[in-house]
Amino acid sequence: DVKVTQSSRYLVKRTGEKVFLECVQDMDHENMFWYRQDPGLGLRLIYFSYDVKMKEKGDIPEGYSVSREKKERFSLILESASTNQTSMYLCASSLWPSYNEQFFGPGTRLTVL
Amino acid sequence: AQTVTQSQPEMSVQEAETVTLSCTYDTSENNYYLFWYKQPPSRQMILVIRQEAYKQQNATENRFSVNFQKAAKSFSLKISDSQLGDTAMYFCAFMKGGGATNKLIFGTGTLLAVQP
Numbered sequence: 001d002v003k004v005t006q007s008s009r010y011l012v013k014r015t016g017e018k019v020f021l022e023c024v025q026d027m028d029h030e031n032m033f034w035y036r037q038d039p040g041l042g043l044r045l046i047y048f049s050y051d052v053k054m055k056e057k058g059d060i061p062e063g064y065s066v067s068r069e070k071k072e073r074f075s076l077i078l079e080s081a082s083t084n085q086t087s088m089y090l091c092a093s094s095l096w097p098s099y100n101e102q103f104f105g106p107g108t109r110l111t112v113l
Numbered sequence: 114a115q116t117v118t119q120s121q122p123e124m125s126v127q128e129a130e131t132v133t134l135s136c137t138y139d140t141s142e143n144n145y146y147l148f149w150y151k152q153p154p155s156r157q158m159i160l161v162i163r164q165e166a167y168k169q170q171n172a173t174e175n176r177f178s179v180n181f182q183k184a185a186k187s188f189s190l191k192i193s194d195s196q197l198g199d200t201a202m203y204f205c206a207f208m209k210g211g212g213a214t215n216k217l218i219f220g221t222g223t224l225l226a227v228q229p
């Protein structure tokens with residue numbers, strides 16, 4: 001079974017803090033993704049990576065950065081958290097190429113005060 | 114740009130009955146993939162079904178089937194013999210083909226409640 005884990009289920013941070021969200025997958029998937037899920041907006045892609053040290057911007061990359069130093073780990077970084085980044089963050093992974101099934105983590109509900 | 118529209122924010126169905134969730138999409142591509150993902154309450158999102166646009170036959174997975182109408186750009190999900198465990202948010206998604214790093218574009222979701 002593919003397993004995608006995220007470092008926290010719930011996280012509360014203050015405005016201006018640097019926030020790290022970690023995602024780890026255990027099935028040697030090439031592709032990894034970070035999404036943001038908001039009510040009425042569905043899932044929106046923030047960044048994705050199809051190889052170690054490779055990254056591509058998604059639809060809403062502003063205010064975020066990512067890091068992929070190892071194949072199994074993909075980190076999302078909020079350089080200076082703001083209240084409008086309060087959301088559910090979902091990580092996913094898939095085999096190459098991108099049209100393969102994506103496997104999702106449980107999500108991190110981030111609240112920025 | 115491609116868009117995916119789910120016009121039913123919420124739906125309700127009685128256990129054992131059949132329900133159809135609607136999805137339309139807008140694209141000028143001829144080669145693409147369509148997906149339905151399910152997100153149960155407090156549980157991880159999982160793939161329900163996938164359809165390749167070049168295949169005329171509608172995809173089926175046990176009680177789940179799709180009605181793919183390419184000309185109408187419609188991709189509805191039919192759930193037969195609904196079960197309480199089908200209660201979830203359902204997302205329709207589109208991905209264009211012809212590339213190895215293309216992105217999934219999601220609709221806004223339909224929250225399905227199966228009533229006992």
